[in-house]
């Protein structure tokens with residue numbers, strides 16, 4: 001959204017992928033140019049991407065290190081900006097190049113999790129399998145120094161070989177964009193890959209390979225029927241998925257959704273805010289009040305301390321365990337302190353303390369290679385407990401402002417659609 005910062009008088013605007021535009025910027029700096037606008041629409045070949053200068057990082061300040069294997073995704077979800085930014089033809093690095101990045105992290109002494117930041121790691125399945133076969137040997141030779149996690153499309157569940165390879169390479173988590181269990185909404189948003197097989201079965205299949213699934217959910221699709229929030233809760237509980245990242249639909253600039261809504265005169269704000277504490281930036285097909293109330297309620301219930309703890313426990317019972325012992329470092333003081341904090345808050349202070357200890361002991365016995373991973377997800381509950389308060393108070397405040405403005409106008413039935421839009425615009429501005 002370069003237009004948003006342009007008005008603030010920035011000196012340098014660097015757009016497009018860095019392989020092309022960062023050198024332009026650096027050259028301009030070297031020439032002493034005080035301003036510049038560097039842009040490209042070209043999609044660079046990522047096999048020329050240099051190894052990141054990880055040695056410049058204060059590594060102890062991080063929980064995960066980031067690496068990237070590919071850019072782009074072959075699918076066409078209407079709301080997605082990834083395909084706008086990176087294209088629908090996935091570009092991948094070579095296995096040697098990617099392993100050299102991991103080797104650099106290894107040489108620097110990193111022995112914790114590594115996040116493959118690809119928006120869809122399995123966008124090019126052939127190249128991913130070639131990589132994983134080499135990565136497997138690399139991992140064995142170094143006694144599995146890292147846990148890996150990434151993001152992928154749900155069709156991962158259709159490829160046993162791929163899931164097996166990921167498991168053999170020590171992947172222990174994957175983010176899936178499920179969006180909604182409503183197949184009509186999935187079709188509306190052109191997420192057809194999520195409609196091929198029953199979603200619960202697909203997610204459980206992935207989890208049995210030892211991959212903890214985190215999933216994204218969205219409410220507010222066109223044509224959505226009342227009760228969408230309840231259906232998301234039911235899906236998340238049934239599967240079960242501990243971490244459900246829930247938000248109201250936003251039309252991100254330049255996406256197919258954004259262009260369609262613009263054409264239909266339904267955009268309220270040409271920018272977008274993907275924060276989970278903001279109302280939608282367009283006029284939805286059912287009342288915004290209903291969507292917002294369902295959203296608040298679902299967020300609140302999903303992150304109820306007892307429900308979250310139960311769900312996390314059930315998810316880890318269902319999950320497969322890592323196939324190998326890793327050569328992670330002994331826990332640092334930071335990790336020990338975090339553990340003690342969790343024991344204090346969840347094991348002593350909170351009402352759920354009995355479940356916490358019973359589940360933890362059972363997990364240590366039933367899943368001895370997974371109990372630390374389980375505990376780390378319990379710890380994340382601390383964030384969501386606080387965050388659900390924020391979601392509720394901020395959405396309620398925005399909704400109240402919206403309803404107040406609406407009440408000060410003639411009866412909604414009497415309003416023309418452009419008047420409704422004007423009210424909505426004022427609310428967004430407020």
Ligand code: SF4
Nearest residue numbers: 073075076077080082
């Ligand atoms: S699968 Fe994910 S990355 Fe690919 S188009 Fe859909 S939302 Fe975007």
